[in-house]
Amino acid sequence: MLNNGKIGAYPFMVLVTMFIVGDALLYVPAWLASAAKQDAWIAALLCMAEGALLAILYNAVAKRFYPATIVEMSGIAFGKWAGAAVALFFIIFIVIDISFLLMETGDFVTTQMMPDMPVEVILILFSGIAVSAARRGVQTMSRSAESLFPWFVALYVIFVLFISPQIKLSRIEPVFHAGFIPVLHGSFKYLGNMEEVVILLMLFPFVKLPERGTKALFLGVLLGNFILSAFTAITILVMGSTLTTMFSYPSYALAQKISIGDFFQRIEAIMAFMWFITVFIKIAVCYFAASFGIAQLLKLPDYRIVTLPLGMITIVLGLQLVPNRPYFNQFASLFWTPYTLTFGQLLPLLLLGVALLRKSVGKEERV
Amino acid sequence: MKCGDKVNLKNRIRKRSVNTRTNGNGRDEAELLPEKDHESLSDSLEENLDRIRASLGNSWDLAIRSIFLGSSGDIRVAVLHMNGLSDNKLISRFMESFMLNGKEVSLAGPGNEDGPAHTLRSLKDHLITLGTVEEKHDYKAILNCLLSGDSIILADRCDSVLVAATKGWDERGVQEASVQTVVRGPRESFSENLGTNIALLRRKIKSPSLWVETTTIGRITETNVSIAYVKWTVNEEVVDEVRRRLADIDIDGILESGNIEEWIQDKTFTPFPTMLNTERPDVVAANLLEGRVAIFVDGTPVVLLVPVVFMQFFQSPEDYYNRSDFGLLRMLRFVALFTTLLAPAVFISITTFHQEMLPPTLMISIASQRERVPFPAAVEAFLMEFTFELLREAGIRMPRAVGPAISIVGALVLGEAAVQAGIVSSAMVIIVSITAITSFVFPSFSMTIPIRFLRFVLMGLAAFCGLFGVFIGLIAINLHLCGLYSFGVPYMSPIAPTILGDQKDLFIRLPQWMMRKRPSFIGSPNKTRISQGEASSKFPSWQGDDGNR
Known part of the structure; x- marks a missing residue:
């Protein structure tokens, strides 16, 4: 029967897709538009190509070291102490990422949906279910993602269909108005989100067949990016680049514009569910990755004992890291991409380089 | 299986608490019966009768009829049954035979080799006009038979008895389903009698591969519990798991299948039922054909089915009897x-x-x-x-x-x-x-x-x-x-984990001939429901032959 702790390729693909869409759905249009203006959709497509390249890199690393997680990989590649240090920094990276994700949710709910609600309540509720998802293990988490994915797709399709009457093609003209540089700049901001996929390498060893897992990772990255690109394009097509840049949550503002027959309108709270679903999966995966990594690093018998303290730490850390929204915007657009590059680009390249140089490394781990 | 171990542990913990409880009260059933009661009977008829009376606490529903047989009327025979549990017509029929032909019974057989045992044998072979008669020695088994409605025939100077199957009591017949009603489909529902219920199922599935195993659960109630499955389709692992979990139950009484459900479910602290219960024979038959296992409990019309998934609770038997509406309902x-x-x-x-x-x-x-x-x-x-x-x-x-x-x-x-x-x-x-x-x-x-x-x-x-x-x-x-x-099957399958082949019968029900395979999440060894040949002849060649007429 199916109770052996491993997950199939399709659930993994769903996890990857929902991870990529994650929090990006809500503000990526704004980031892209702030740099690339009406060419934001080109920047998004460019990111799709970047994402595909990244996926190839991650796949190479994951396959080479299967069935090792990033934490074990760094131990294998860099030796005991250096490896532990790298793993520690990697885990800190995940923890910071969780804190930001939580604060994004809290900020969004308190500023857009329920202004009277203390942000701490939102954080506790949201991290509560994410931690409980992480505690139930990869299998339950992936099943949850699988069962939520159709809902996400349905909401997305409804969203796109309902907003499509307001599309005006003239809003993306002129194409390449300022050349290619702003487009590159825009895609660079967005890259930070893509690099976070490296966290999923903590889950890769749970995939039953690594060959199909790599395919799933690749397809998942492409699908997730497609969803984001299409969404960016629609946001620009409906609101134009200036308006998109002005909103901190352009897609939420977009949902407010939906109006079918003057009755079916202001359904943005339901559309927010779409975003909650993906960000929940992303946070849950991150919680699992962080606690599983800590357990592997400290050789704990069970990762579950770490999850609850981790949940508490991330809530407080989030409140400390993000004092206000402008600070977050500044941080996210200036520092986040370089920071993720360290772990999303440099670390896998180093791992792969070491593995190629010392030909034996990682080989014996292959099944 | 991981979840199985958990159940095992749970049962062990419960067992301990049950034991302490009974010891505390000092009224364990084993203590009620003296040590010698597990042994065989004595030679004296009077002694045996006294012992049975004492064991039942002189309950008034125990009926004892003593008669004398043999050519000189010197063989004393006693017939015992429980009032209300036995069919009086059957008893009077063989009593009649005793009275008419009692003189032929002799104390000893030809050559005197058997002595008193011959009395019983000649009674059994020549006088009792019933289908099932058995000879028994063990006192506990004899009491059990008596209390389930059989008649016990004791003879003087014999340390064994005859057990005649005379079970028969007033019961509710097979009636229309009252909870799970349908517009189109069979009306009958299970009753309280285990035998009738199994027969209702066998009338739907005539194959010899419908196997029924019966055990007794409940130290005081001694309730018969049967598990039924179709050998051809069932996953052996599931049957073993059901057997194991049933064997782990240690409780004084089982009064309804709900008592069993609570002992063998995978997770206790969940609001959701992890076993399907039904009162409809057609539902049980359809589920057995898909490879599930049914648990029948004597004394209740509610039958348990395992393993089940969440979506099954939204499927009505009628979905399969009406024309496929592609799931609108x-x-x-x-x-x-x-x-x-x-x-x-x-x-x-x-x-x-x-x-x-x-x-x-x-x-x-x-x-x-x-x-x-x-x-x-x-x-x-x-x-x-x-x-x-x-x-x-x-x-x-x-x-x-x-x-x-x-x-x-x-x-x-x-x-x-x-x-x-x-x-x-x-x-x-x-x-x-x-x-x-x-x-x-x-x-x-x-x-x-x-x-x-x-x-x-x-x-x-x-x-x-x-x-x-x-x-x-x-x-x-x-x-x-x-x-x-x-029972080891993820509750949300086939949605999560996604099994596309099994989703033919989920939100929509495709036409029967399209569902060639049994649901795979149950793990049935024989997956094909419909053989290839039959399915391809779904559209006969005369269709659309209007031009030839």
Whole structure:
């Protein structure tokens, strides 16, 4: 029967897709538009190509070291102490990422949906279910993602269909108005989100067949990016680049514009569910990755004992890291991409380089 | 299997507590029967009768009839049965035979080699006009037979007895299903008799591969429990698991299949049922054909089926008897599921937190209704939902005669008058009525209970933090469901894990001939339902031959 702790390729693909869409759905249009203006959709497509390249890199690393997680990989590649240090920094990276994700949710709910609600309540509720998802293990988490994915797709399709009457093609003209540089700049901001996929390498060893897992990772990255690109394009097509840049949550503002027959309108709270679903999966995966990594690093018998303290730490850390929204915007657009590059680009390249140089490394781990 | 071990552990813990309880009271059944009672009988008839009388505490329903047989009337024979458990006609028939031919019984056989034992043998071979007669020695087994309605025939100077199958008591016959009713489909339902129930099943499945195993559970009630499966389709692992879990049950009494369900379910602290119960033989037959295992318990018409998945609780047997409507009715049930679960919660959160979601005219209408109401929407909703749950519970428990009174109180006093008095708004009455109607749509009653419970949880979350709270609640329910198992099968399959082949019979039901395979999540070794040849001849060649006529 199916109770052996491993997950199939399709659930993994769903996890990857929902991870990529994650929090990006809500503000990526704004980031892209702030740099690339009406060419934001080109920047998004460019990111799709970047994402595909990244996926190839991650796949190479994951396959080479299967069935090792990033934490074990760094131990294998860099030796005991250096490896532990790298793993520690990697885990800190995940923890910071969780804190930001939580604060994004809290900020969004308190500023857009329920202004009277203390942000701490939102954080506790949201991290509560994410931690409980992480505690139930990869299998339950992936099943949850699988069962939520159709809902996400349905909401997305409804969203796109309902907003499509307001599309005006003239809003993306002129194409390449300022050349290619702003487009590159825009895609660079967005890259930070893509690099976070490296966290999923903590889950890769749970995939039953690594060959199909790599395919799933690749397809998942492409699908997730497609969803984001299409969404960016629609946001620009409906609101134009200036308006998109002005909103901190352009897609939420977009949902407010939906109006079918003057009755079916202001359904943005339901559309927010779409975003909650993906960000929940992303946070849950991150919680699992962080606690599983800590357990592997400290050789704990069970990762579950770490999850609850981790949940508490991330809530407080989030409140400390993000004092206000402008600070977050500044941080996210200036520092986040370089920071993720360290772990999303440099670390896998180093791992792969070491593995190629010392030909034996990682080989014996292959099944 | 991991979950199996957990059950094992659970049972061990329970066993310990059961033991301490019985020791504390000092009234364990084993202590009630003296040590010698497990041995065989003595030679003396009088002694044996006294012993049986003493064991039963001189219960008045024990009937003893002594007669004398043999050519000189010197062989004393006693016939024992329990009043009401045995068929008097059968007993009088063989008593008649005793009276008419009793003289032929001799004390010893030809050559005198057997002595007294010959008496019983000649009774058995020549006089008892019944289908099943057995010779027994063990005292405990004899008592057991007597108490299940068989007649015991003792003879003087014999240390063994004859057990004649004379079971027969008044029982409810096979009647129309009262809980799971259908418009099209067989009407019959199970009764309280295990034998009748198995026979009802065998009349549906005539194959020799329908196997029935029976064990006895309950140290005092000694209830017969049968597991039935179709050998050809069943997953052996599941059968072994069922056997193992049943064997682990150590309790004094089993009165209904619910007692068993609680002992063998995978997870105790869940509102969701992980076993399907049904009173319909056709449902059991269809499930056995798909590879499930049925658990019959003597004394109840409710049969358990394992392993089941969440979606099965929304499938009615009628879905398969009516023409395939491609799932319109099933879709209706899922809409009902979300309506009954969410309607009050969403109403609370929209009127409290997200007023902008309502079109202005509707919002003004609701606001003007709520103007006179002194409570916030959440209090109003809790009040009305609670009242409705009370009415529903009262409707089940009340004596039949007062039924109309309850409906008048419910409809007029609580509905009409509450609105008139300005205690609740009429919009809330509409919401509660919709919730009530939709909660009766599900084919399985056991699924309505968790949904009723979770509705209140979601209402609380909605009152607390609006649609965000509802979202948190839904995700928590989803996580819980995804972590459940029913006998090793993930509860949410075939949705999660996604098994596309099994989704032919999920939200929609495809035509029968398209569902070639049995559901694979059960792990049936023979996957094909329909052989290739039959399926391809689905469209006969004469179709569309109008031109030839």
